[in-house]
Amino acid sequence: MSKYLLHARGIHKSYQMGRVSVRVLQGASLDLRNGEFLVVMGASGCGKSTLLHILGGLDTPDRGTLEFDRQDVFTASDAWRRTYRSLSVGFIFQFYHLLPECTVLENVMMPRLVKASAMQWLLGGAKRTARRDASAMLDRVGLAERLQHRPNELSGGERQRVAIARALINGPRLLLADEPTGNLDAAMGEEILRLLVELNRGGQTIVMVTHDPKVASHAHRRLHIRAGVIEEAKARNGARPER
Amino acid sequence: MYKWFLAWRYLHTKLIAFFAVCAVALCVFMVLVAMSVMGGFVDKVRERSRGLLSDVIVEAGTMQGFPYYQKFIDVLMSDHRDVVQIATPTIVAYGILRVPDTTLTRPADVRGIKLDEYVQVNTFGQGFHYDRYYPGTTHLGLQRQPFAGFDADGALTLPPDHVKANEKWRRAETDPKAIADYDAEPFRLRGSSEGGDRIFDVDSTDIRAVYGGDAFPGVIVGCDMINERTREGGYKRWDPRGIRMTLTTIAITASGNLTGEAPVSIPLRLADDSHTGVYEVDVKAVYVDFDMLQKKLGMNAMPRGDGTFIQARAKQIIIRLHEGIELNAGADEIRTAWTEFLAALPVQLDLNDERSLGFVRVSTWEEMQSTFIGAVEKEKILMMVILGVISIVAIVLIGCVFYMIVEKKTRDIGVLKALGASGTGIAGIFITYAAGVGAAGSILGAGFGALFVHYINEIQALLERVHPQLRVWNPEIYSFDRIPNVVKPDDVITIVLVAITAAVIGATIPAIIAGRVWPVKALRYE
Numbered sequence: 001m002s003k004y005l006l007h008a009r010g011i012h013k014s015y016q017m018g019r020v021s022v023r024v025l026q027g028a029s030l031d032l033r034n035g036e037f038l039v040v041m042g043a044s045g046c047g048k049s050t051l052l053h054i055l056g057g058l059d060t061p062d063r064g065t066l067e068f069d070r071q072d073v074f075t076a077s078d079a080w081r082r083t084y085r086s087l088s089v090g091f092i093f094q095f096y097h098l099l100p101e102c103t104v105l106e107n108v109m110m111p112r113l114v115k116a117s118a119m120q121w122l123l124g125g126a127k128r129t130a131r132r133d134a135s136a137m138l139d140r141v142g143l144a145e146r147l148q149h150r151p152n153e154l155s156g157g158e159r160q161r162v163a164i165a166r167a168l169i170n171g172p173r174l175l176l177a178d179e180p181t182g183n184l185d186a187a188m189g190e191e192i193l194r195l196l197v198e199l200n201r202g203g204q205t206i207v208m209v210t211h212d213p214k215v216a217s218h219a220h221r222r223l224h225i226r227a228g229v230i231e232e233a234k235a236r237n238g239a240r241p242e243r
Numbered sequence: 244m245y246k247w248f249l250a251w252r253y254l255h256t257k258l259i260a261f262f263a264v265c266a267v268a269l270c271v272f273m274v275l276v277a278m279s280v281m282g283g284f285v286d287k288v289r290e291r292s293r294g295l296l297s298d299v300i301v302e303a304g305t306m307q308g309f310p311y312y313q314k315f316i317d318v319l320m321s322d323h324r325d326v327v328q329i330a331t332p333t334i335v336a337y338g339i340l341r342v343p344d345t346t347l348t349r350p351a352d353v354r355g356i357k358l359d360e361y362v363q364v365n366t367f368g369q370g371f372h373y374d375r376y377y378p379g380t381t382h383l384g385l386q387r388q389p390f391a392g393f394d395a396d397g398a399l400t401l402p403p404d405h406v407k408a409n410e411k412w413r414r415a416e417t418d419p420k421a422i423a424d425y426d427a428e429p430f431r432l433r434g435s436s437e438g439g440d441r442i443f444d445v446d447s448t449d450i451r452a453v454y455g456g457d458a459f460p461g462v463i464v465g466c467d468m469i470n471e472r473t474r475e476g477g478y479k480r481w482d483p484r485g486i487r488m489t490l491t492t493i494a495i496t497a498s499g500n501l502t503g504e505a506p507v508s509i510p511l512r513l514a515d516d517s518h519t520g521v522y523e524v525d526v527k528a529v530y531v532d533f534d535m536l537q538k539k540l541g542m543n544a545m546p547r548g549d550g551t552f553i554q555a556r557a558k559q560i561i562i563r564l565h566e567g568i569e570l571n572a573g574a575d576e577i578r579t580a581w582t583e584f585l586a587a588l589p590v591q592l593d594l595n596d597e598r599s600l601g602f603v604r605v606s607t608w609e610e611m612q613s614t615f616i617g618a619v620e621k622e623k624i625l626m627m628v629i630l631g632v633i634s635i636v637a638i639v640l641i642g643c644v645f646y647m648i649v650e651k652k653t654r655d656i657g658v659l660k661a662l663g664a665s666g667t668g669i670a671g672i673f674i675t676y677a678a679g680v681g682a683a684g685s686i687l688g689a690g691f692g693a694l695f696v697h698y699i700n701e702i703q704a705l706l707e708r709v710h711p712q713l714r715v716w717n718p719e720i721y722s723f724d725r726i727p728n729v730v731k732p733d734d735v736i737t738i739v740l741v742a743i744t745a746a747v748i749g750a751t752i753p754a755i756i757a758g759r760v761w762p763v764k765a766l767r768y769e
Contacts, residue, residue, distance in 0.1 A: 050763075053762075053763050053766075056661070058660070058661055058762045058763050058766070059762075059763045078665075079665075082663045082664075082665055083663065085660075085661060085662065085663045086662060086663025087663070091661045091662075093658075093766065097654060097655075097657070097658045097661075097766065098658075099249075099655050099658065100655075101249075101252040101253060101256045101257070102249075102252060106248075106252075110245060110659075110662060111662045111663065113244060113245040113248055114245045114659065114662045114663050114664050114668070115663060116244050116245075117244070118244055120244075122244075126244065166662075
């Protein structure tokens, strides 16, 4: 297996804001190793989230390539990209983005249900396995007692842990976190960060967007987006995974 | 399969879905009620028209009737017996019915019938009141008034033939409630507790149950003519069986002239009352014996001074075809038979007879009622068009509701796309959701609609009790005394399927919009 999970080369992305075209990314490139904890930093509006969305296959660049496991993400079919989003990537959002009509357990099950075929559903296996795995995942993030609660009955930290469990349920090789602590108080933020570090120690590759240097200090590598390009800064703990 | 899961979740957690369900339910309710009542009305018109008229009618175009009717009936019953089951002549006239004891006077459509044949050609015999409890006692021959009395044990009783007939009815009656109802009000000779003394012969010293008064021909009267209709749909009968009545009518000669004599006044006795369910008939129909009326109206055969005869005349021949004979084919055969019959008649016909015969028409019951049935059918179609427009409004409403739902769910759509859901899958959630709304709404609407239609007469009675002006079904306008209240399963299935389809159509555009939502934009949506 290659030690690199992902290569982004010369990513360009601009947005049309009325009559003005805003160039957000102007040739951003990065290589991501397996098991790496990478932090992307930068000023507001510099294109951190845009980069994350492009890495996750949610957005398409104007120019540039993205290779995941040697497969070019943007020349692949829509179906491949859906599978990529569903199985290879897990998303964690700043505002959790849980489905309010569903319970905690159902939210975590959802990626499995999206993946399940009609036959798997009808035979009952898909739902049963999803329920079992989601319960186990929620147990892992310390929410075993909250399975039947609705998102609005949870604290911000708990919601984010549900979002992490949801992102991990399909065992993605890459976890993309968009300011996961940005909406939490310091204690809660620290708790979530500890969880992410723990996951990374378990071998999970993580790309996290943040503008908080304290949060960034937990990563192996820190990248800064300035004027649409990525610049590397050495992480405080410096260590790079050798996978 | 998350589509089913989320659609179900949205269906029972979203308040807005409740409004969409209500919109569908109301539309289904309206359409089902209108379709059932209008459809039931058309069906009733058809059923009752056939019940009253039988299959084929040979009718004179003039009031004075047509001759040689009996000869034609004989031809039908001998040469066309494989098609014609039975044929009977009738006379139609106009008159005034009076009940001398109460001075009640009513305009009357007088029909002279041969009762034993007439009850075989149509459903007339099924609507008799007294004949139900005393089967075989209704006839149009000479009769006196039956009075109640006391038996040897001092118990109230009726004349022996009524007692016997009643026992026969009891043995045949399968509905215990009907027997219980009779026992609660045993002397159905009067049919109500008021005016009870009139079932006894107050002028006689004989305390036995007997027949009293002079013998007069019997008359069967439409039930709305002499009885009082109750709110529950029953009748309060003030005039007992056998009460004396007078029918005054006018005789018309073979040439169509009034005879010049005073109107004919015929003393009669109430033999029974008839309920056809058609208000227009029940409020003025009077049935008397054919031969008696023919004679009284001067329509019977009479010798002329030159030794020839004026032919007896009838207004109609009512014909029932054998089961399985196609109506129009049967009518065609009878038309041909009539043409051949006319050709075979003596060459030198009386001028009046020749003219009368020229006005005779052979029609099916459908042709006779085509104007009325056609009008009602058109009214039904018009109503369906109006309701169709209302349903289109409901589709637009569902479209708006779903557009709002999609707008509100934009962020969730982004999340689902981030989790790997396809645009088709996202659209599928809202299509399934709409189908769920359609199914829930249509089942609710159909359920309440069916209940409403089933109890529509009771609901009307209740409204009428609140305020008489709230009575919406006037039998004088709609002919039938009760609102049609039959819900056809075929109608329900069609309406439910159309409602579900309409809901899906209404949600299609919002669902397509949902499927095309760009995930990044959706995730940034606040």
